[in-house]
Amino acid sequence: MATRAGPGPRGRHDLTEGPIGKALLAFALPTLLSSILQSLNGSINAIWVGRFLGEQALAATSNANLTMFLLMAFVFGFGMAATVLIGQAFGRRDMDSVRRTIGTAIGSFAPFAALIGLLGWIFAPDLLRLLATPAESAALALAYLRVIFIAMPPILIAVVLIMGLRGTGDSISPMWFMIVAVVLDSGLNPVFILGLGPIPAMGIAGSAMATVIANYAALIGLLFYIYVRDLSVRLRGPELRYLIPDRQLLKTMIVKGFPMGLQMIVISSSGLATLGLVNREGVETTAAFGVAMQLWTYLQMPAMALGAACSAMAAQNIGAGKWERVGAITRSAITYNLLITGVLVVLLIAFDRAALALFLGGGSPALPIAQHIQLLATWSFLLFGVTMILFGTVRANGAVIGPLIILFIGLYPVRLGFALGAYHWLGADSIWLSFTVGSLANLALAAAYYLHGGWRKARMQPPPREELVEEAQADAEPGGRLNPTA
Known part of the structure; x- marks a missing residue:
């Protein structure tokens, strides 16, 4: 049974007090910048691939990116469910529930992300055939897609962490690590495509390799930052058991x-x-x-x-x-x-x-x-x-x-x-x-x-048993119920 962690922290991430308009704008602007950076990153990488490798390579990345979008769509839903659960728990100052939720999200999603990466590598040719990828770009698309699937575990785990942080009212921390990922990805693309310096030329797989390195670096940096700053979503000591998914929370996230x-x-x-x-x-x-x-x-x-x-x-x-x-x-x-x-x-x-x-x-x-x-x-x-x-x-x-x-x-x-x-x-x-x-x-x-x-x-989820008991008692007539229930 979850325990209340006291009144919980109040501060710049508390969205239940103070001027609404100011807080809303302060939260939305970093989220907006993150979205712009993601789009710019995709545009810049498309320019590198198109300029250095030609139209067939660009078509190959488009086919692979469609597969990534479909996966990210479901991750978005899962992450939004975690955001709402964490937001409601944070609003009632229940830090134990915040950490229980993020633990369930990471504990259930990390193995799933690893499995997606493995299966994606194995079945990438079948995915491309399912998408009716043109024959002239199929080999390039396969080389790109297989490496991109290596990046899926850090990308998916980072999405869950970022959505969790946003549930606690923090949209600024995710923005900084989005900047790290974008700068590394965009900057390393030509290095790995062309083979600059000691790096061997990898062609279209080099563009995907830049994405892999950028996202692993951003995830490691984000985790380090969460623990150094002792943010609400960190797990320490006995809290690490929350990485074993709570079945009710997991069911709520999925449903x-x-x-x-x-x-x-x-x-x-x-x-x-x-x-x-x-x-x-x-x-x-x-x-x-x-x-x-x-x-x-x-x-x-x-x-x-x-x-x-x-x-x-x-x-x-x-x-x-x-x-x-x-x-x-x-x-x-x-x-x-x-x-x-x-x-x-x-x-x-x-x-x-x-x-x-x-x-x-x-x-x-x-x-x-x-x-x-x-x-x-x-x-x-x-x-x-x-x-x-x-x-x-x-x-x-x-x-x-x-x-x-x-x-x-x-x-x-x-x-x-x-x-x-x-x-x-x-x-x-x-x-x-x-x-x-x-x-x-x-x-x-x-x-x-x-x-x-x-x-x-x-x-969002069924209330805990003690809350149901309180509601039942509150609804009862002073003289007792005429029709007792179990």
């Missing part, structure tokens, strides 16, 4: 985490389905859409960071029983999203030609198509941001099925249905307008669920 991971799959699969519709419009339209998506990646980041911040803050306040702050957190996050994303949308529309020309060149025939796409679809990300924030709040109390169903409805029957159904009237414009139509549907359903969905009555 709650799986739908969160599926949300990422729904988003990515709908994107692939949309790309299939775009491809039939010709090469120039496909190129224009691809560039628009590059810019939209950065446009979504403030909403994703604010959604993560909202979830962590709401979880702590739910754990502390401060429900009056949960609504204020949600309103502050929506306000920040409308301001930040709104400014980015206006700037992108105002300077769209210059931004798109960075990718396409000023004389590209795809440039006016990309401008038209931006004009019709970019506004939808304001609505998308509000939806992600509402989802972040409700999942802080363990409500995960509702957001998954809402997301599926908005992206599949509504968005793709509109794109197909209106095509013979609007042509390709039905595809671009479908983003706004789908986002409106998602926002309307998310708002209805937030206001009337009963998510406040949900529980």
Whole structure:
């Protein structure tokens, strides 16, 4: 039975007190920077591979990275479940439960990550065949994917640790080690690809080797930092037994985490389905859409960071029983999203030609198509941001099925249905307008669920036995129950 560790630490990571807007922004900005760094890292590595090894190598990394994304989607869900559990425990000052949760997460996930790395190495050829990897890039993709699977254990374990830290209100520490990983990965790519100095030339496998070294170094540094600073997620002495997974906690992480991971799959699969519709419009339209998506990646980041911040803050306040702050957190996050994303949308529309020309060149025939796409679809990300924030709040109390169903409805029957159904009237414009139509549907359903969905009555996990006894006694009539129960 978990024991309370006293009132627990109060400090800069306590999100249950003080000005909400300031704390929300302070949490969201490092998370936003981490997301930007991850995207830049991928872009820089793609430049190294494309410039030094050519288009076939670049196609090979794309096929391998799709496999990595599918794995990371489920890790995201598992990590978000841990974030909420840790956030609620931290909010009620139960440090023992914080450490029990992180111990279960690491203890169950480290062997799983090692197994993924081993199986990935063995079955990499089968994975690539399943993805229908073009024959001309299959050998390069195999060389890259096998080395990348060696990096999976530190990547997956680091994700769980980072999500755990965010549950305690600390988004700054993960940012520093994200910087370490990005600098090492981007800097070592040309060294291992070309074989600079005493390092042998490894070609495309060298790009993957840079990722391996960067992520092992970042994980070791993060663990060292956690123990030197004696952060809340560290395990010492008898607490190391928490690495033996608690079955109830593990069940909660899986049951709650799986739908969160599926949300990422729904988003990515709908994107692939949309790309299939775009491809039939010709090469120039496909190129224009691809560039628009590059810019939209950065446009979504403030909403994703604010959604993560909202979830962590709401979880702590739910754990502390401060429900009056949960609504204020949600309103502050929506306000920040409308301001930040709104400014980015206006700037992108105002300077769209210059931004798109960075990718396409000023004389590209795809440039006016990309401008038209931006004009019709970019506004939808304001609505998308509000939806992600509402989802972040409700999942802080363990409500995960509702957001998954809402997301599926908005992206599949509504968005793709509109794109197909209106095509013979609007042509390709039905595809671009479908983003706004789908986002409106998602926002309307998310708002209805937030206001009337009963998510406040949900529980992240069953309460401990002593809490059930207290509730039963509190509900009893002073003279005793008329119908005694076991």
